[in-house]
Amino acid sequence: MLGYLAQRLGLAVLVCLTVSLITFSLLSASGDIASAIAGEEATPQQLAEIRAELGLDRPWLVRYLGWLGGALQGDFGDSLFFRETVADLIIHRLPNTLLLAAMSLGVMLSLAIPLGMLAAFRPNTWIDRLALSIAVLGQAMPNFWFGLILIVVFALNFGVLPASGSSTTWHFIMPAIALGYYATPPMMRLTRAGMIEVLGQDYIRTAHAKGLSMKRVLFKHALRNAIIPVVALTVVQFGNMLGGSVVIETVFGIQGVGYLAWESITRLDVPVVQALMLLVAVFYIVLVLVSDFVNAWLDPKIRK
Amino acid sequence: MSNILEVENLRVDIPVGNQTLHAVRGISFSLARGETLCIVGESGCGKSLTSLAVMGLLPRAARRSADRLEFDGIDLMRASRRQMQKIRGNRLSMIFQEPMTSLNPAYTIGDQLEEVMLWHQKVPREKARERAVFLLEKVGITGAAKRLSQYPHQLSGGLRQRVMIAMSLMCGPSVIIADEPTTALDVTIQAQILLLLSELQREFDMGLVLITHDLGVVARIADRVMVMYAGQVVEHGSAKAVFETPLHPYTRGLMECMPIPGKTPPGQHLGSIPGIVPSLIGEIEGCAFRDRCPVARAGCERFDELRRADGHAWRCIMDAQEARGHAAAREEAHQ
Incomplete structure (x- = not known):
């Protein structure tokens, strides 16, 4: 186990x-930061000064190592x-995204898992079809568009939720629905497929032969086995939500x-973009590790 | 002896497209406490569906009907789902064909053994654990206490089937139905497991319905034998009567296919039954075996009734005298 870790x-x-x-x-290849900062009318001398100030005149490898x-010490430089x-x-921005x-x-789990289980329990019935329709709808709608619809309905027409900003938890309800609903379909289908399988x-038949109730068979014997692939996907989806909330934010x-990433890219604020890319990568890697360990805990065959 | 299990005219129908597959076509049998009934017959003759029908575990599409289906005086045809749950695994247990996949891979052996007892009886966990260890030792598993924390994938097929047997015994059932419990196992341990079941059956005085292909073991452990063909009983009687004077040509054919210790002489060529089982979709007129029968004659296409004499039943146009003649002729030919 330690070696594996x-x-x-x-x-x-x-x-x-x-x-x-x-x-x-x-990012180094994508444009000249100095001219972006100084503007189009800058003299070559001004550009050279900016480059010297930011250390852009040094060789590429030296800059990277620096x-x-x-x-590694937590210093990602200053925003431009x-x-x-x-x-x-x-x-300052991270808590909002988290x-x-x-x-x-x-939102995703509370939609996907019950719907997936219901659909699997009664496959090819109207319940199954309804769950599938909900899923297809979620997948077919771009999430920013669904977000705009939500704003029109709940913020403009009914006025029950705030349309924009992040000062209270209420502000997060609509974006969470838009982002969660969009991620629901693959999760629901995975739950359904896993559950049907x-x-x-045979061990489900054994569980029935033991005289257990339907509820116990479903929630103890079936769910635990069906949930293994779902856990892995959930963790990856969490990574997607962190990285993919650019549009919704x-x-x-x-x-x-x-939102910061989007702003920084449009302003060519290279140090910020650089750090955010690394942050997303680290998140993904940590989450995949977590999903491996949760899987090992759920599936004794992986555990050694 | 009063019967603990009574089955009369049990039928299982499965809709296939707009037709119906009659998988079990009117089976009747009974089982006394402490008795071993062996059901034999080739694949697809309805043995497994018969046992699942008794347990109330048929696939959703299958339809069950019976004139009588009673367990210990309880009408299983009318029992609610709740009542069935109280009986299953508690007083009526089942052991399945596939030990490799019949245990839940996500839980330990101990958890799965204890679960059935904790579910049915108000006992503390330690009590259930004690019982699990006791039964694991009974079924011949060494280091039983240590096995409780193991997962199914850590055990071999033979050990898993022993665990399944122990699990079926947890609540001290009156009847165990074992559906080909050794088919998936190594030949070397098949007889071991069957004899173990028989021993436990005697020790705990249970009724045992054993579905198997192994006529050699049937000859050693069965009190009564029921031979099934195409969803019907074709012969039914005491083990002694069925083995000594098989009255149905299919039973004789089966016996020639398999060596039986003490009966089949060394060097004897084993037979086979030519042809295939008729389709069970739609009705079958007359004797279902006639196309494969070596002694079929005119009239077989109309004859379909279970003859009875001296507690021996057979479904053949030949009457007792003629059938006994054939049985004796077969016996002679083998000597």
């Missing part, structure tokens, strides 16, 4: 390094736009890292 961790560090290297080189050294360090900027992702995950297994004006 060490191996996974080593691999994780390697992936982080690779991501940072690729991001760094892509950035990496700082990053805000008078703040990148680290502070992200730390809250949104957690709430979306809640498990319900056909922008639509609803939520001051999270997604």
